[in-house]
Amino acid sequence: MKARSMGVCGVLVAGLILGLAGCEKKSEAPPIKVGAIFSVTGPASFLGAPEEKTAKMLCEKINQSGGIDGRKIELIVKDSGGKSENAVSLAKQLIDEDKVLAIIGPSTSGETMAIKNICQEGKTILISCAAAETIVNPVASYVFKTPQKDSDAAKCIFKAMKQKGISKVGVITSNDGFGMAGKAQIDKLAPDEGITVVISETYDKQEADLTGVLTKLKGQNVQAVINWSIVPAQALVAKNMKQIALNVPLYQSHGFGNIKYVQAGGEAANGTVFPCGRLLVADSLANDHPQKALLVKYKEDYEGKFNEDVSTFGGHAYDAILILAEAMKKAGSTDRDKVRDALENLTGFVGTAGIFNFSAQDHGGLTIDAFEMLTVKDGKFAVYKN
Amino acid sequence: MNSAQIIQYCLSGITVGSIYAIVAIGFNIIYNTTGIINFAQGEFLIVGAMMAVSLTKVVPLPVAIGLAVVITTVLGGLVEVVFIRRVRDASVLRLIVITIGVSILIREAMLHIWDEKVRSLPYFTGTDVSTISVMGAHISPQVLWVLGVSAVIVTGLTLFFRFTLIGRAMRACADDRMAARLCGINDRWMVTLSFMLSAGIGAIAGCVISPVTQTQYDMGAPLAIKGFTVAILGGLGNSIAAIAAGLILGLLEVLMMSQFQAAYKEAVSIVVLLLILVFRPSGLFARRDLSSLRAF
Numbered sequence: 001m002k003a004r005s006m007g008v009c010g011v012l013v014a015g016l017i018l019g020l021a022g023c024e025k026k027s028e029a030p031p032i033k034v035g036a037i038f039s040v041t042g043p044a045s046f047l048g049a050p051e052e053k054t055a056k057m058l059c060e061k062i063n064q065s066g067g068i069d070g071r072k073i074e075l076i077v078k079d080s081g082g083k084s085e086n087a088v089s090l091a092k093q094l095i096d097e098d099k100v101l102a103i104i105g106p107s108t109s110g111e112t113m114a115i116k117n118i119c120q121e122g123k124t125i126l127i128s129c130a131a132a133e134t135i136v137n138p139v140a141s142y143v144f145k146t147p148q149k150d151s152d153a154a155k156c157i158f159k160a161m162k163q164k165g166i167s168k169v170g171v172i173t174s175n176d177g178f179g180m181a182g183k184a185q186i187d188k189l190a191p192d193e194g195i196t197v198v199i200s201e202t203y204d205k206q207e208a209d210l211t212g213v214l215t216k217l218k219g220q221n222v223q224a225v226i227n228w229s230i231v232p233a234q235a236l237v238a239k240n241m242k243q244i245a246l247n248v249p250l251y252q253s254h255g256f257g258n259i260k261y262v263q264a265g266g267e268a269a270n271g272t273v274f275p276c277g278r279l280l281v282a283d284s285l286a287n288d289h290p291q292k293a294l295l296v297k298y299k300e301d302y303e304g305k306f307n308e309d310v311s312t313f314g315g316h317a318y319d320a321i322l323i324l325a326e327a328m329k330k331a332g333s334t335d336r337d338k339v340r341d342a343l344e345n346l347t348g349f350v351g352t353a354g355i356f357n358f359s360a361q362d363h364g365g366l367t368i369d370a371f372e373m374l375t376v377k378d379g380k381f382a383v384y385k386n
Numbered sequence: 387m388n389s390a391q392i393i394q395y396c397l398s399g400i401t402v403g404s405i406y407a408i409v410a411i412g413f414n415i416i417y418n419t420t421g422i423i424n425f426a427q428g429e430f431l432i433v434g435a436m437m438a439v440s441l442t443k444v445v446p447l448p449v450a451i452g453l454a455v456v457i458t459t460v461l462g463g464l465v466e467v468v469f470i471r472r473v474r475d476a477s478v479l480r481l482i483v484i485t486i487g488v489s490i491l492i493r494e495a496m497l498h499i500w501d502e503k504v505r506s507l508p509y510f511t512g513t514d515v516s517t518i519s520v521m522g523a524h525i526s527p528q529v530l531w532v533l534g535v536s537a538v539i540v541t542g543l544t545l546f547f548r549f550t551l552i553g554r555a556m557r558a559c560a561d562d563r564m565a566a567r568l569c570g571i572n573d574r575w576m577v578t579l580s581f582m583l584s585a586g587i588g589a590i591a592g593c594v595i596s597p598v599t600q601t602q603y604d605m606g607a608p609l610a611i612k613g614f615t616v617a618i619l620g621g622l623g624n625s626i627a628a629i630a631a632g633l634i635l636g637l638l639e640v641l642m643m644s645q646f647q648a649a650y651k652e653a654v655s656i657v658v659l660l661l662i663l664v665f666r667p668s669g670l671f672a673r674r675d676l677s678s679l680r681a682f
Contacts, residue, residue, distance in 0.1 A: 042604065045502030175649060202649040206608045208405060208599035211398040212640045213648045219391050232504040232600055242515040243526040244394060264504055264600060266514035 031074035032067075032334050034059075034324065035094035037105040037115075038129075038317070042082030043205055043231055044176075046258055047107040050314030051129055052077055053306055054298075055104060058321045061301075068328045080106055087111035088118065095122040101334055104320045105129050107313070108230070110177025116143050125340055127324060129316035131254065132181030136363035142340060144363045146319040147312075148277065148353055152368040153254045154185045156275035158193040160373050160384070161224060161251065170222035171200040172213060172237065174229035179205075182228035182253055198222055205231045210240045218246045230255035235264035242268045249273065254371070257312035262376050273384055275371040277353045279315045280381040294350055315352030322351060390522030395640050397525040403636020404532040405599060408591040409613030410620065410628040411539055412584045418547065418623045419556040419580035422481045426465065426489035427588055428610030429496070434458040434589025435601040436496060439505045447508065455589040462585020466578045489606065496603040507596040528597045535594045539587055540625045556580055560623075615659045621669025631670060 036055050039048035059075040067073060076098055080086040087106045094100045095118070102125035106112050109132030119126035120140040128135050131147040161169065171186055173179035183200060190197050199220045201213050210233060217225060225248060227237045234256055241250060252274040259280070262269045278285060282295035298318055302310045327343035328334060344363070349356040354370025373384040409431065416424040434454050441450035469484055470476075509516065510531050517524040547553040558566040559576045567573050592601070599605070616635055620627030639654045662669065 041497055041502055043602075046504075049502050201647065204649075204652055206605065208595075208605075208609070209398070209402050211401055212395065212643045212651075215391065215394045215398055215640075216644060216648065218394070232602060235504070236600065239514045239526075243517045243524060244398070245517060245519075245524045260503060264506060268514040 029071040031072040032328070033074050033076060033098055033100045034321075035091075035098060035100035035103040036075055036077045036317075037080050037087055037090050037094070037103060037107075037111070038077065039082035039107040039111070040077075040079040042080075044082035044108045046232070046260065046311075047129070047230060047313040048079070048082070048105075050258075050302075050311050051105065051107055051317035052079075054302060054314035054317045055321055057301065057305055058318055062321075062325060068325055068334075069332070071334070073325075076100065080111055082108060082111070084111050084114040088114050091115040091118050091122075095119070095124050100124065101328075101336060101339065102127060102324055104317060104324070108177055109135065109181050112145070113177060116140055119143060123336055125324070125336060125343065127320040129313065129320055130178070132177060133185065133364070134181060139361065139363050141344075144323075144343060144358070144365075146316045146323065146351065146353055146356075146365075148254060148275075148366050148370045149364055149368075150182050150253070151185045151189060152366075152371055153275045154182070154189050155193070155368060156371045156373060157226060157251045157253075157273075158189065158195050160273060161195060162193065164224075164249070166223045166249070167194065168196050168198050168221070168223045169226055170217035170220060170224075171197050171226045171228070172210070172217070173200070173202050173227070174205045174231050174233060175202045176205045176229070176231070178253075178255060179229045186226065186228065203233065205229070205233065207233050207236065210236050211244050214240050214244055214246055218244065222248060224249045224251060226251045226253075228253040228255070232261070232264060235261045235269065238265040238268040238272055254312070257374075259309040259311065259381065262379055262381070265376075266379075269376045270378065272376045274374055276374045276381075277312050277315060277370060278372050279310060279312050279352050280374060281372065281383050284383060290350055290355065291352070295352055298352055312353070319351035319353055319356070323349060323356065393521050394523035395644050396637065397520065397523050397529075399637035399640035400533070400633060401525065401529045401598070401636070402639060403633035404529055404536060405595050405609075405632075406612045406616045406635055407629040407632025408532055408536045408539070408595065409588075409609050410616035410632055411536065411543070411625050412588040412591065413613060413617040414623050414625045414628060415543065415584040415587065416580050417560075417617075419560050420481070420577050421560055422478050422485070423614065423622075424581070424584065425482065425485045425610060425614075426492060426606075427584065427613065428606030428608075429489045429492040430458055430462060430585045430588030430606075431592030431595075431609060432496065432601060432603060432606045433461060433492060433592070434585075435507065435592035435596040436500050436505065436603070437589070438593045439507055439596070439601065440500070442507065447510070451507075451590070451593045454593060455586050458589035459582045459586035462588075463578050463582040465585070466581035470577065470581070471574060489610075493604060493606060500603060502603065504600045504602045505596075506600045507593060509597045510594075526598065528594075532594050532598070535590060536629055539590065540629060543587075543625050552576075552579070612655055615655045618667075619658060619662050619670055621671050624669065624671060627669060627671035634670075 038051045040052045059073045063072045078090040109130040112128040112130045112135050120142050126143045128145040133149050135145045173183040250272050254276050256274040257276045279295050282299050285292045299310045327339050331338040331342035347357045354366045356365035358365040374381050375384040412427045437454035438450045509528050511527045555571045556576045559573045616632045620631030639651050642654050643651045
């Protein structure tokens, strides 16, 4: 008898608690679901890890200050491990099961290209943090990206080379999406810019030593080396060049924008020239530069919270979420198509990578001005002055 | 192609070859005692190097490497005691599959203990940019360290397996476990010892190559694949042959690279592995009649 009444009480209490919890939920608007696919682990973790940290940090901040029109953002982060096949199944999961408004990421160009059509068909906004131009060219109406264009990066490198009177170059690229896209841009643009690519080679993204391929470049008497990759081999290139006494200037892509690569390259990384967003040299920008306030804020927030140096890659995730938040505010709704339209019409929006001006034809939104040529001086990034 | 360039290619082949060779040695020790291939060998390398990198922040480099080797040796012993020893009805294939599982476990643990970032030990002599000139070609002094350390390890191992009681007991276990046990050899501890030894040697290898290759938590598997190819190419169990085979594979890869697109280089080791398994499964330097006595 006693046990029975206890049981009844228990059920009543449980019901009460559930009821209360239900009430509490009702009083607050449901959160806006946003998916994110980053390669937090695996060979592209240099990109994915800072992106994940940044995205979580920024969503937390937005939610603390009241969210978007009183609704909180619920960020669902998935780790793809840098593999396209994982990105595909995660994207399907986010679209079909979680029914997210938008997907931030993936980190690499290969993964983004793998899910471009899935997002387009699923009518889910994709804001990629990967750089290859093929992501937004041809335009897919739901697909956007935040990093600068790789064709602009190639043009910046060629311009810096011409100023130094360099015309014969050797190109090495990693065998992943980013490297392949860069190689295609270099091959396409070099003739117009008056640069001759005498030799172009591809290496494995997990390569342990590059002296062999660099010996091949040396045999062609190149005046400079362009390395286009996002993998840790970027530091190896610098070291191996010095070790085989290939003493020509080294130009890298915007994939070099992580101080860890400079540290990994040690003394050999000094003198490397590469195009990059202004985040890494935020402190040395003029005070009236439109990006300065945002860049310094992101840098201080990130470095204060995670106790590690900021990188441009995290900045791409920062931009993606800022842009999405702005588009949601402008649209005044979380209807996918309304947000998409608002995003496409966003102009003059200041991000970490540059000033974004989206249009129906341009889903990248950045111009060549978003790049600054940087160099490595005494183990630190500095603005490159010819 | 001028002579300086040919020498440069050779030096480059020696660089990668020496890395493959030093990885291959570890495979041979466990094979020599147990007859199994330890696919977690690559992870032992990375654990050793990661440990050393972390320790260099508190102690000088040689001490850090020493401590890292000791810790990894203990880890190797633990792996054997926890995962291998308890297996009942231990067929060779079953044990090999277990080592693959262990390799994944260690890799994920490393991701959590350290993180996804690339690290590297400082160069033992000189810096990132130092180079030694050989007849117009250049090589990093660290490569000489890799070769030197490989030579010392191989000499040490050969002496150990031939002339010490424990070494001979370990070999006896590989030949016939039951007979060894009847002779009074504690076969279980011999197996544990072989895991410790190969983990320790893996850690040394990981530390020596770290300045050249850099170290990341998931680099163990690609290194292990190359090391395994080299171990097979030389003939399993023969560490001196492993060094020769490593250099041969390194030189073959560079030869391929110098004549064709560098992207085809990765195919070399796979083709070599297939050819050797089909035509000479006992390895380049092994005697066929002896290898036919082996279980695997």
